[in-house]
Amino acid sequence: MQALDELISASPVFGGMQEKHLKLIADCGRPVEVDADKYLFHAAGVADTFWLIRTGTIALELHGAGRGAVVIETLHDGEVVGWSWLFAPYRLQFDGRATEPCSLVAFDAARLRAKCDEDHELGYQLMQRFASYMAVALMATRMQLLDVYGDARAVR
Amino acid sequence: MLAQYADIPAGVSAATVPAPFEVVSKCQDTPDTYTFELRGRSGHALQFLPGQCTMLSRGGSGEVPISISGDPDEPERLWHTVRSLGLRTAAICASEPGDVLGVRGPWGQPWPVEYLEGSDVVIAAGGIGLAPLRSAILWLLARRQRYGRLVLLYGARTPDQLVYADQLRAWQERGLEVLVTVDSAGPEWLGNVGVVTKLARRAALDAPRTAVLCCGPEVMMRFMVDTLLRLGVGTERIHVSMERNMQCGIGHCGHCQLGPTLICKDGPVYRWSKIQPWINVKEL
Numbered sequence: 186m187q188a189l190d191e192l193i194s195a196s197p198v199f200g201g202m203q204e205k206h207l208k209l210i211a212d213c214g215r216p217v218e219v220d221a222d223k224y225l226f227h228a229a230g231v232a233d234t235f236w237l238i239r240t241g242t243i244a245l246e247l248h249g250a251g252r253g254a255v256v257i258e259t260l261h262d263g264e265v266v267g268w269s270w271l272f273a274p275y276r277l278q279f280d281g282r283a284t285e286p287c288s289l290v291a292f293d294a295a296r297l298r299a300k301c302d303e304d305h306e307l308g309y310q311l312m313q314r315f316a317s318y319m320a321v322a323l324m325a326t327r328m329q330l331l332d333v334y335g336d337a338r339a340v341r
Numbered sequence: 342m343l344a345q346y347a348d349i350p351a352g353v354s355a356a357t358v359p360a361p362f363e364v365v366s367k368c369q370d371t372p373d374t375y376t377f378e379l380r381g382r383s384g385h386a387l388q389f390l391p392g393q394c395t396m397l398s399r400g401g402s403g404e405v406p407i408s409i410s411g412d413p414d415e416p417e418r419l420w421h422t423v424r425s426l427g428l429r430t431a432a433i434c435a436s437e438p439g440d441v442l443g444v445r446g447p448w449g450q451p452w453p454v455e456y457l458e459g460s461d462v463v464i465a466a467g468g469i470g471l472a473p474l475r476s477a478i479l480w481l482l483a484r485r486q487r488y489g490r491l492v493l494l495y496g497a498r499t500p501d502q503l504v505y506a507d508q509l510r511a512w513q514e515r516g517l518e519v520l521v522t523v524d525s526a527g528p529e530w531l532g533n534v535g536v537v538t539k540l541a542r543r544a545a546l547d548a549p550r551t552a553v554l555c556c557g558p559e560v561m562m563r564f565m566v567d568t569l570l571r572l573g574v575g576t577e578r579i580h581v582s583m584e585r586n587m588q589c590g591i592g593h594c595g596h597c598q599l600g601p602t603l604i605c606k607d608g609p610v611y612r613w614s615k616i617q618p619w620i621n622v623k624e625l
Contacts, residue, residue, distance in 0.1 A: 242533075244528070244534065246528065253527065253528070254527065254528045255525060255526075255527065256525065256526045256527065256528060256530065256534040257525070257534065258534050258535045259522075259532075259533050259534045259535060261533075261543060282528070284531055285531075324564070325535060325536040325538065325539060328536045328538070328560070328561070328564055329524045329525070329536060331560055332498065332524070333467065333468075333557070333558040333560045333561045334467060334468035334469075334496075334497060334498040334502065334524070334557075334558060334561075335498065
């Protein structure tokens with residue numbers, strides 16, 4: 186298997202970071218495999234882990250009374266799963282289910298947070314990357330809220 | 342035949358007189374969208390280019406501009422995919438085989454498919470916006486060796502709102518890379534969930550080689566173009582199909598004016614760089 190720090194540096198979210206920071210991040214990671222249809226995490230759980238998808242698809246789900254599970258988004262190769270670990274109270278917001286066999290890197294987020302507290306440059310670099318990731322996700326969410334394919338009744 | 346359709350040869354009709362076309366078949370694509378195959382009563386083929394539209398009508402309910410979704414290489418079979426959104430489209434959607442519809446056209450500027458030979462072509466579609474692109478897809482696949490990668494990025498609201506779902510696999514087998522996503526779905530849906538712009542990031546495009554044909558709701562097109570520009574695709578290589586209140590179809594009435602252009606005559610297909618200044622003008 187490819188070394189963790191190589192995997193991490195090749196990912197869009199961590200690419201371009203300094204080698205010493207990549208090593209610190211890699212020290213917090215471990216490879217994990219998840220079978221299809223298994224839950225990786227559940228809403229309201231402690232956000233002490235986040236994941237980098239090497240291969241596979243993770244569906245973020247929200248359960249509502251009377252509606253069952255609704256898939257909010259699917260995440261794919263090279264994407265990170267989870268940013269609740271960055272912000273207090275560090276609680277997960279959604280369920281995460283593998284829709285196919287997945288190969289992931291799981292990161293000990295609590296340990297990485299502690300490293301960020303010790304090394305603010307690492308914290309800044311991570312925060313900048315996750316903020317960019319969140320901005321894209323926010324824009325996507327706004328587009329979904331617009332319901333652009335909805336029933337825009339007009340003169341037709 | 343309904344009295345209001347003059348019995349004149351299809352394809353050579355006067356610009357303001359609808360020619361009679363008979364509904365040969367009807368297929369339900371989504372709960373509110375149907376695809377019709379029409380044949381001219383006179384037997385003449387309606388020659389058209391990918392991306393052109395006709396003014397379609399059912400007796401007494403008025404005309405509506407609908408893109409031609411059929412195969413340009415089979416002009417004797419006129420295909421239209423229509424979503425029931427108002428009185429006019431509801432009347433058309435209520436048509437059954439044997440009924441007669443009025444057709445004027447074809448009108449408008451087509452997708453520039455011949456000028457894209459040698460390029461990778463991305464077809465970006467949102468919702469029923471795939472209908473005007475279907476004719477381009479069929480054109481490109483019929484000439485597959487003349488193009489580089491052909492990639493379809495297709496987004497819809499939910500899985501049951503995907504049009505031509507039964508044709509995607511066949512297109513894939515003929516050399517079209519198909520990436521589909523929906524805005525929301527239940528757990529039984531095993532495909533992608535998320536906005537269509539995300540597919541552009543996943544498609545690993547070779548930006549300098551890439552040309553884009555994009556059609557969908559205007560908001561979707563704006564976000565899609567923004568994403569493609571960020572990925573490095575040139576603004577001159579992005580083409581969109583616009584929609585406004587089209588009435589006459591021949592550039593006389595002015596209802597579909599957008600800035601300095603008339604969409605029925607100068608469009609509906611535009612190079613992004615030409616139409617972009619007018620897209621964000623709210624009064625237009």
